[in-house]
Amino acid sequence: MVVALAGNGSRPRRADARRNYERLLEQARAAFTESGVDASLDEIARRAGVASGTLYRHFPTRLDLVEAVLAERIGELVDLGRGLLDADDAFVAVSTWLRAALAHALTYRGLAAATMSAALDGGGGGAAAAWHAELFEVGSALLVRARHAGVIDGAADDADVLKMVGAIAWAVQDAPEPSMRAERLLAVVVNGLRPH
Incomplete structure (x- = not known):
């Protein structure tokens, strides 16, 4: 199954990429609530169960x-x-x-x-x-x-x-x-x- 990523505007992504994207958003919300928008991006990736490179592929900045x-x-x-x-x-x-x-x-x-x-x-x-x-x-x-x-x-x-x-x-x-x-x-x- 292939789905498009919201807010990304690029090509459609596989279902596993979409799941990674959603997990990253969920963990970012939690981390931002706990630590503000300066929360560690590497920690967000770790909590989402993905490599830091995956976070940066979805969110370059x-x-x-x-x-x-x-x-x-x-x-x-x-x-x-x-x-x-x-x-x-x-x-x-x-x-x-x-x-x-x-x-x-x-x-x-x-x-x-x-x-x-x-x-x-x-x-x-x-x-x-x-x-x-x-x-x-x-x-x-x-x-x-x-x-x-x-x-x-x-x-x-x-x-x-x-x-x-x-x-x-x-x-x-x-x-x-x-x-x-x-x-x-x-x-x-x-x-x-x-x-x-």
Whole structure:
């Protein structure tokens, strides 16, 4: 049996290659949860029961592996934002999405810095940059809608607001109880968006 590898864009792979790919993703998720996105790639390969060369054939760089692990979550975040564009309360919609974006950025220690850096230099085959653009588009649409509804300050800059979410995730990643601290900081940002 031959199947195509998701996110790879190349030729179809045998079923055993697909199993290796899935085991690597599963072990990468576990390792990133335990140690952040700087977890040892050799250890991920060992835990998946494959040689390091197999990991590097599937994921030539660390960012390729991070992107593969994140692909599904990014899609969910984009879909959530698009769904919220039809919500009755534009302020609740934008604050709900910003909270979800922050939770995503806090998923793995080091994620905010790794993906922001990749988006800025267009690394990782362009996936990180493309995701950044898609997330910005959705977040910006929610902010524009809230601005037009008069529920956020007209001077609130979309890029600044969205960068603050990433900055909060980066600032609290090594703090005790990062989720609680992040929620408090996000509340300051969200409350600051209200018209004066």
